[in-house]
Amino acid sequence: QKEVEQDPGPLSVPEGAIVSLNCTYSNSAFQYFMWYRQYSRKGPELLMYTYSSGNKEDGRFTAQVDKSSKYISLFIRDSQPSDSATYLCAMSLNSGNTPLVFGKGTRLSVIA
């Protein structure tokens, strides 16, 4: 079983739709959970991070972590064509120098 599983998509939605992106993981020791956004032919950039379980909201984006189910989600409300990108989940054991473990990424297209 891979440490981090993420459906690669592609996912295509109409503008204004609510998008749900998900990752599952196997290592219950992961504490920090992040979502990176990667536009085509660019490097990834951090979108959101959460520590342990719970929700975090930032504008149209909401990150959720359910450690009991080893499941994390990113919701995008009122999706825009500019949200079209690949979204990678990432997680780490602690906030120290432990490297991140990335999912494969989900490619999202928001159609105007």
Next chain:
Amino acid sequence: NAGVTQTPKFRILKIGQSMTLQCTQDMNHNYMYWYRQDPGMGLKLIYYSVGAGITDKGEVPNGYNVSRSTTEDFPLRLELAAPSQTSVYFCASSLAGSVAYEQYFGPGTRLTVT
């Protein structure tokens, strides 16, 4: 601040050739990383460094070498290039003490080995 810069942007190598991918950051970050990204495969860590003079292997280090003589620079050396090393290579850096050790990525180097 330029952030993380990588050179070259593109490179084609013949099998058996060697090259160095350059990475420089101007944010005074102590942590630096090298990843490779294959289509549909996410990011895999090659090597990382927690400071000048200290490096450690990641998930896929075979065929690569690194050095970290300064805080700013973290070059990645490919010896005896093989077709399996065709990939996009990303360098990243982060600052110890930030809450989630946010990693800042460079624009990538697209390498083809034929």
